[in-house]
Amino acid sequence: MKVETYLFGAVDVSPEKVITFPNGLVGFEQSKRYMLVHEEGPAEPSSFTLQSLDDPMLAFQIVDPVMLGFNYELALSDAENALLQSPSPEDVAVMQVLFRKEQDDKGSITPNLRAPLVINTKSRVGLQKVMETMRPNITLSNLSSSI
Known part of the structure; x- marks a missing residue:
């Protein structure tokens, strides 16, 4: 389809x-x-564009949290697991939506840690896991030792 x-x-x-x-x-x-779009090249892409097929003006930049030094361990509810068609752990991709913060005329880009995307890569079905409180097990692996 075009x-x-x-x-x-x-x-x-x-x-x-x-x-x-x-x-x-x-x-x-x-x-x-x-649909997912990324820049072509020899290296693995560092970010993707999640382009809506229902609204041509809607697109999000998303990134694998591992690229930012995060590792999520999320617990899915029975309803979320059913919506994702009961995927095997190796068939699940967790992605973060990036957004721009406007502060003092400076725009910084930051990941949305409270609402990652969870995608079954086999069935190509996804959901946005909105967490009321920040309680996922997140490991930070790229912190500088000088901090």
């Missing part, structure tokens, strides 16, 4: 590349179908 996007223009998307978020993302519940 999809018109704000960032990439007209793009051909094969149906097996579509990632479905049945509940949408927080604040964007009407957009349920997405």
Whole structure:
């Protein structure tokens, strides 16, 4: 199928590349179908664009938390596990949405630690795991020893 996007223009998307978020993302519940886009090159991409297929003006930059030195251990509820079609742990990808903070005319980019994306890479179904309190087991692996 051909999809018109704000960032990439007209793009051909094969149906097996579509990632479905049945509940949408927080604040964007009407957009349920997405594709991942990344820069081509010999190295593994450091970030991805999660482009909505339902709204050509909607796209998010996402990153594997490991690239930022984080390691999530999330517990999924029975309902979340069912929505993700009971994936094996090796079939789950956890990603963080990046957002821009506006402070004193300086925009810094930061990951949303409280609402990671959890994607079943086999069935291509995902959800946004919103945590009311920050209680996941997160390991920071890239802290400088001089801190």
